Amino acid sequence: MINNRYDFIMLFDVENGNPNGDPDAGNTPRIDAESGYGYITDVCLKRKIRNYVELVKEGEKGYRILIKADRALNSKFDEAYEAENLKKGQKGKNTDDVNKAREYMCKNYFDVRAFGAVMSTGDNPCGIVRGPVQINFSRSISPINIQDVTITRQARTTGDRMETGSTEMGKKSIIPYALYRAEGYVSAALANKVTDLSEGDLELLWTAIINMFEEDHSAARGKMCMRKLIVFKHDNVLGNCPSHILFDKIKVKEVSAPPRCFSDYSITIDADLPSGVELIEKI
Template sequence: LATKQKGKNPDDVKQVRDYICQNYFDVRTFGAVMSTGDDPCGIVRGPVQLNFARSIDPVFAQDITITRQARTTEDRQQSGETEMGKKSIIPYALYRGEGYVSAMLAQKITGFSEDDLELLWTSIINMFEHDRSAARGKLCMRKLIVFKHDSALGNAPAHILFDKVSVKLKDGVTTPRHYSDYDISIDKDMPEGVTLIEKL
């Protein structure tokens, strides 16, 4: 469809963007830059934005030695059948990530729906369950807290709501190695028009 609309007026470009938003969940959710290449069709501002997660406490990376059994070139095979390598691991870390959903962008730009939002929550809760690897260990979601506003423009600033969730080390713990080493507290006294939902 984008090729067919190449060189057309802005209304045609909007038609292409609408088609892509309707058919691709990732664009409808997070947006996309589609203004490059041979068939540009503009930029879509997605309603969902996620910050980079940060560890609650400093992490300590450790290196472990691994053996590679399959050398891929003849030059490397001349010095032996195996070679040594290393892999970095983090014994334990608790990460906190924050995100935002703009109801106005969902309504006016991409058509992101309530059903899409519920699918996003389900995906976040389960995102590590079917993508296991030795490198990620037992990475898993521990909490998913949602602040739902009555108004499409929001009933309270995001930073005030994020401050309602506190994560602290328990007394006597200096080096966290388990989720149980932390106290997670949630101030459930919400501003007017805001509902707290614990999805996990």
């Protein structure tokens, strides 16, 4: 059970990399065409959180990950019916069975408890869970500059291509530097009413956010670092004020252009918080 509502802000950066490629634009970094600001999807960030949790909790009961590329989701829903000895093949006609299956999924899968899931497919559906943890798209503090870097590929794939030479040219799309801001929410009301997200789960979430880039390094993504995790803790379940009021307390401004490192930005925090709200700097 969680007794407090939370709102939080993440500040993270990328150096010489592509933090989240857009498949509709040749996998180049995502960019708002009108403003030039970069953005990263919530799905991308939650994927990294899931991967970290699975890494540190591998094999531990209650911390399985539902959304991952291992096998069909419907087969996992079938397992819930088998584990709870429910009648299979009713396609959700028995509401009590669906509710029991949903409870099983929340109990055994961390990402269902945290982010929710649509589990209403197949012959043995487990319902729909609205997750207490939600993360918005992140946006860069400054407009981004996408650079296409030409590279030389030493290994060619076919004999026919080898006949024209042992090397060929390729391309990588990178951002020299960008600082991103993402905002998120933890609803204690939903956690207690729907998924039973616990205080232990919440501490694991903070740890995963802080470390999610540390276990996700790749040449394509370049150097990515979580710079700040600022949490607003309300003293009750429903909260003491709207989240946007708290988010406005954190100002990030560019102080050197073009920005090429974290120190090229200034961060100011307005400590005049509404009554009943505590600011916690996790990093």
